[in-house]
Amino acid sequence: MPVQTPAEILALTPAGAYHRLLLRAGGAAADAAPGHFAALAIGGRDSATLLRRAFSIHRADPAADTLELVFAEHGRGTRALARHRPGDTVDLVAPLGTPFPLPAGPVAAVLVAGGYGSAPMFALAERILARGGRVGFVLGAATADRLFGVDLARALTPHVAVVTDDGSYGEQGVVTDPLPAMLRALDATEVHSCGPMGMLRAVTALATAAGARSHTAVEEAMACGIGVCMTCVLPVVGDDGTTRFLRSCTSGPVFDGTKVRWADAGKLPPDLEGAAAMTPHTNSSTEAAR
Missing domain, CATH: 2.40.30.10 (Translation factors)
Incomplete structure (x- = not known):
């Protein structure tokens, strides 16, 4: 609690x-x-x-x-x-919120972050290593000063790739550029990521194509943080195949990346459970009142 x-x-x-x-x-x-x-x-x-x-x-x-x-x-x-x-x-x-899942045994995992989205990743890496696992980092940002924790990552593992949009530190590019090679180098079965929605969507696609599970920490704006206001909802597909709005602050911020409908974030998908009830409509009494 x-x-x-x-x-x-x-x-x-x-x-x-x-x-x-x-x-x-x-x-x-x-x-x-x-x-x-x-x-x-x-x-x-x-x-x-x-x-x-x-x-x-x-x-x-x-x-x-x-x-x-x-x-x-x-x-x-x-x-x-x-x-x-x-x-x-x-x-x-x-x-x-809901934290990153941690299996009891050893795993090989790549931790991907944009900017200060890397903040929770170092403690996560330490827990994976303590269970006998292996970790690699892919860290990215727009510019060198917007990277966070490069030295922390290098203190934990030799498998660290750093990219910046402008090339001011590391390689010029985005986090999805070195990710496939890092997945292969570690033979990774898990990818943990935190950053902008577009990055999480792309990372999930690459991880899934490589046969790895994708765990994404979303950066949705949260007004209350405790599940009351419903401002941070995302369309997420349940185990039964039904799409529902889930609150990022309680069901997340960590989601199975393959379950989030990234393209529909911020929208009301027509097949969402309860979508018809949420669609504004009018009736005769409403029209008469106007």
Whole structure:
């Protein structure tokens, strides 16, 4: 169960284009797993920033009772968070969501991330390695300063490929360019990815073609983070073949990539369960009222 607690900021430091935030977790670190996220209320009770901001958990240390998050300044809420200082307090709810699946035995896995989507991947890699498995990383970003964790990846495995859109670090290209070779090098059976929707769709296609399972952590905007508001829904195919809207904050953020209907994200597919009931329509009384 998630914990809601006033969390003291222990450190807030720059990390390239991003910020690393270390929080006193108030017990929230005990059950955190790679792929879980945290939701922060920023600005206190009287703030005009009403909605929580959701961030992947980069590190959880139950012994020290700390959580570490990585975030970018995108809008008013994250800019306000970046202006906080050690000793300040934010309202924390964590751990939330569904984490990456971890088999009990050893596996060979490729971890693919765009930008700071790599934040949860290093703890995931450590758990896979602790079970006797093998890991490789494919990390990408638009520019060198928007990469996160290249040195962390190289400390864990020699199998690291880095690409940037402009070629300012590593090879010029996108993460799907080196992915097939990495899959072959590791004979990987699992691919874990986090990043933009288009990237996840392409990574899933390549993984599936190579016979590997695809586990994707989606970056849907979440207003509540606890499954109430329904703003983060995605069309996902169930085991019975029926497409339903599932909430990224509770059923995800980690989904089987082959089950997500990527092309229909943000749409209302006509074959979605309950789609007819959600389609706006009018009746005679409505027309009369106009």
